[in-house]
Amino acid sequence: MIFFDYDSFVIKPEFQSVIDGHAKFLNANKTRRVTLEGHTDERGGREYNLALGQKRAEAVRRSLGLLGVSENQVEPVSFGEEKPLSLGSSDADLAKNRRAEIVYR
Numbered sequence: 001m002i003f004f005d006y007d008s009f010v011i012k013p014e015f016q017s018v019i020d021g022h023a024k025f026l027n028a029n030k031t032r033r034v035t036l037e038g039h040t041d042e043r044g045g046r047e048y049n050l051a052l053g054q055k056r057a058e059a060v061r062r063s064l065g066l067l068g069v070s071e072n073q074v075e076p077v078s079f080g081e082e083k084p085l086s087l088g089s090s091d092a093d094l095a096k097n098r099r100a101e102i103v104y105r
Helices: 013-028 046-066 091-097
Strands: 034-039 074-080 099-104
Touching: 013 046, 034 046, 046 074, 046 099
Parallel strands: 034 074
Antiparallel strands: 034 099
C-alpha cells in the first residue's frame, strides 16, 4: 500500500521502493495485471473523494509507467471513501484510509 498526505496525491519518497518492487515484478511478468485502487478518508464530499482517489491511483500508474510497466497491465480505479481500511475517526485512522492499493488479478 502507498499512503498519502491529507488532500494530496503526491507519492512520498518512502513509498518509492514499494512501487519499484511491483514494477520489477510486472516487467518480468508481462501477462500479470493489477488494479490500482485509490482511496480517501471520510472528509470531503463524495464526488471530490472519488476524484481524489482516482488521482491517487493515476499517480501510481504514472510511477509504474516511468519504470517501464505497460499501460495494458494496470487499471486505475477509485473507491473514494467507500472502502475504509480503518473505521475510526482519529488522525491515525484517517491516515490509514488515504491510500492506493495494488491488487493483482
